[in-house]
Amino acid sequence: MDFNDTSKEAEFRQRVRDFLDQNAEKRVNSKQAEVSSAGAPETVQGGAEAAKIALNNAKEWQKKKAEAGFAAILWPKEFGGYGGTPIEQVIYQQEEHNYFVHSGYFEIGIGMLGPTMMVWGKDEDKKRYLPKMITGEEIWCQLFSEPSAGSDLAGIRMKAEKDGDEWVLNGQKVWTSGAHFADYGMVVARSDPSALKHKGLTYFFLDMKTPGVEAKPIKQISGSANFNEVFFNDVRIPDSQRLGAEGDGWKVALTTLMNERLAVGDPPGLDFDQIFEATKEIEVEDGLAIKNSEVRQKMAEWYVQSRGLQYTKYRSMTALSKGQTPGPELSISKLVTASKMQEVSSYALDLMDMAGYVHHDKNPVMRNLFQNGYFFSAAMRIAGGTDEVLRNIIAERVLGLPQDERPDKKVPFNELPSGKN
């Protein structure tokens, strides 16, 4: 039992470090608190101009990564990838996290959409699109969720109607990260409403500048806008941009979803360490918060959750390092992290007492950290699989408990009750 890299892993890590040292700025303190945006492109403060600059910087960084071969560790070499292993991917993420660089814009494309095209795309499409996905020249977004298809993702209602060699798409997508700057997108739509729910879907890719596509940012409770609503009005897509057979859209979508990026290298976000530091500064009724027995009891609970997750990742990395598929351990990560962040931030604000509800005071950084966490965590418990969906996944896929009754699997989609919303 040890925490050491194998010699091959150590060699890879060193090469990654050399590359990063030469090309990027290192964080002074790697534990620096960050409220990460869980796979969504980074929140940029300072308006449209600042956002544009940030995007350009990210593209330049991506290009350097691609030239060095590190942009897509898991992709095969023939598409410009590194041809690496999952453990190398994790090592790269761990190291990159220690530097001020932004890769979030490209993660959905490289992590999920590119691999989908590799499986389902035609050779000429792979040659045309994959290399520019890696270099960051073209950014991709994923158009799956809809107002009435969230946790129930297969409940997609966007219409896809065949018209000669073209498809006409009408409807609305939502929660699309990066739709406002993406060049291309992958979209699932309902081509046959009279078929069973999972059988009537078809999968396409499209240019986001196609006439009739309109992206509108969604302002979140945190005040930032990481996601969009995307409206499709008579959007015409050539049949050649279909991935998989007509009616096989769900199967193709599963390829995309199976490639959800490995959560192993994720930054910790607001966690035990931040509240531990904060309690050394905040005064409560009987002195410093850290000396208060109730505070200490609560912190111990968060500590074992936080480190329990970290050591669980070590177990997963061990499996990866041995070339095995990690166990189901990873499924618990977001479930625990999001609720912990909500509890920690809410409790920290409570410790600050009346000052907890105002921005900017003598210690604005600390206060805003927990206020941001308070809002961000509420979203994190929902985005990318709600707490409830994650518990279902654990119960069904890990523990092998039966699925809930599914009336929606037995009748044609257009005969399903749909409710008011």
Next chain:
Amino acid sequence: MNFDFSDDQKLLRDQARKFLTDKCDRSTVRTVLEDNSNYYSNDLWKSISEMGWTGTAIPEEYGGLGLGMLELCIIAEELGRSLAPTPFSSSIYLFAEFIKLYGNEEQKTKILPLIASGEKIGTFALSETNGTPKPSNISTEENGLKLTGTKSPVSDGQSADYIIVAANSDSNKDPNSLSLYIIDKSQEGVEISELETIDPTRPACTINLKAADCEMLGEKGNGWNMIENIFNRAAVLFSFEQVGGAQVSLDEAKKYSLERFAFGRPIGSFQSLKHRMADMYVKIELARSNAYYGAWALSTDSAELPVAAAGARVSASDAFNYSSQENIQIHGGVGFTWEYDCHLFYRRSKLLSLNIGSQRQWKENLISNLEKRNILQ
């Protein structure tokens, strides 16, 4: 990264599991539970001693197998799964470790082989009052190698041949003066009175010492440091035992929920129950990972041990307490009958989470050790 047990260690786990499935079924547990004249299962103790488990982490020169603490962690998890009614934790996690780490050559040579072979049983006597034991509320005293005082509860005290006693070496209650003494129970100055416990498969008693003969263990006045270190080591082993019990609680809840039908469906298909079991799983996985880290710190004599052990202990107590409690809930009415086994785990989980200090106390230990580590760094 190799944060896992080795193939040999996993083989040991498989063997231990098979062995205990055979030698320690629920009727073995219930015999001890229901028959007041049994403090532990003699047959089981004999069997596991013959397997050498009692000597797992005792060096070969003192009659043990000379394996490491990781192997002992593995055995602990299996004992927890099977609810083994034996004085293993008192004799091996605590007593043997005290002697191994702090005994002089003569004590080690004389006592360890008897413990390793299972022929003799040892335990540790600290607590004297309700609430958290600390040097300031220990009033047992030693004068001229004679001990006088009352210890309660003493886990497995009825079964023990040797007892390590924490006492003041004079009337001064300065924490630094707490010392440890070994007594042989078979002497006139030692009186035992029975106690009932919430888990009769883990018995305890009160021990009255009236000028009992003793010999000193370790350095005079260093008692509290020794206790803290041994409790940290034992906390890791207890955490494996707790993880084992928690896992079986979940497995049995799951099994029942698939067999029991209500409203025309297996109850395990209802989300409220599925989510409850998912929460059990999450707590168990976190506890297992924290226990692994504790095992690493224990097996490498890391300076991280105090933090790692407290983390493992807090996480494992939480996982087992929750899982055993929710296992009853998932079973419904039969869950609180004597006939069903749910209560065996419910009893054991609470007892284990109190035995070497409460959840409250270990949470406090965790934070104070983090503060110390912070200052050192």
